[in-house]
Amino acid sequence: MAASPCAGTRIAGLGAYRPVTVVSNEAAAQKAGVTAEWISTRVGVEERRHAGEAETVVAMAVAAAKEALAEAGPAAGGVDVVLLATCSMPSPMPNGAASVAAVLGCTAAAAFDINSACSGFCHALAVADSLIRAGTARGVLVIGSERMTDWVSPKDRNTGPIFADGAAAALVVPSAEPMIFPVAWGSDGSQADLIAISRASGHMEMTGRKVFRWTTSALATVMRAACERAGLDPGDLRAFVPHQANLRIVEALRQSLAAPDLVTATDLVSAGNTCAASVPLALHALRERGEVSSGDPVLLFGFGAGLSYAAQVVLCP
Structure with missing residues (x-):
């Protein structure tokens, strides 16, 4: 086309x-x-x-x-x-x-x-x-x-x-107007072995404590960069939809945004960690429950194996 x-x-x-x-x-x-x-x-x-x-x-x-x-x-x-x-x-x-x-x-x-x-x-x-x-x-x-x-x-x-x-x-x-704003993304391949498929077992293995420290210490600036690229402060957002990795991680990331009124997705409570599906599933659930409405600015934030990360503000459909 x-x-x-x-x-x-x-x-x-x-x-x-x-x-x-x-x-x-x-x-x-x-x-x-x-x-x-x-x-x-x-x-x-x-x-x-x-x-x-x-x-x-x-x-x-x-x-x-x-x-x-x-x-x-x-x-x-x-x-x-x-x-x-x-x-x-x-x-x-x-x-x-x-x-x-x-x-x-x-x-x-x-x-x-x-x-x-x-x-x-x-x-x-x-x-x-x-x-x-x-x-x-x-x-x-x-x-x-x-x-x-x-x-x-x-x-x-x-x-x-x-x-x-x-x-x-x-x-x-x-x-006609941007409703998906510029991404803030990157990776840290030097720590890629923290989440990987083991050749010996054929199963995924994860060093959870080190992943937790990386996520909660290194990624706050990424979320803020995404907000800046959308021309918004975190307090201007309606909702925060991070990767559904762990409730403690989700809460730590929310606190780092210093926006106490943010609706924060916690879909993992009933869905677990669905990896690449977790962010859109969580956004879908928020909308289904009426916690976000069309046009609301929402911060999406994925992070995990690689170690890779990407965040962007979107207006909710």
Whole structure:
């Protein structure tokens, strides 16, 4: 589809998919050799969703994308690009985005995966914004979809009770005014081994304490930079939607913004850590509960394996 540069972009529709199976803390704790109280106190999760056999990364992505497209309605136009943020495909080839595009009938769309783990959706949203502003595309589907339960051991207390499955999607389209503001992002590959897939076990391993220290000490400036690039102070925001890693991390980041009236997403309490899907799932949940409204400025912030991070202010669709 021919396109031309535009002044800005916006999210025209949001969609989400949460697997059917709900796993309680009691069930997760039994496998991990801890107590349910240990999980809720240390992490903040009370229950999580685990995908069934048919709920693949692609299938969940398609379900979320269909909802986003339906909400956008006529604004959807055509989809030129499908971006799938995921780190949990069962194999590196074929990519998941092409399969998603095929199922959706976007047969001519460019389609590729973005693996920035837990910051993947925010990275993909920034790419979508740039593609449309440059005139390369007119409609970009940005999807975060994960089956983290395929990559963690339920016996590992550091990962098994925490990570979960799900998907969420956003349709990004041109706008006369910017509604997705410039991203503040980066990485620290010198610490990439803190979250990695073990060659020995084939499972994800995480050094939780060091990740906690990095997140709570190094990333406050990133969030403030994103606000500055949007021309806002943290106090001007309606909501803060960080990656749903750990309630203690979420609270520490919220406090560093020094904006006590911020609505702060805590989706992990009922959804667990869904990696690249966590930020859009949390935004979708806030909107479903009426805690944010169309046009509200919201700070999205993804961070995790890599170590990578990305933050941007968006106006809620």
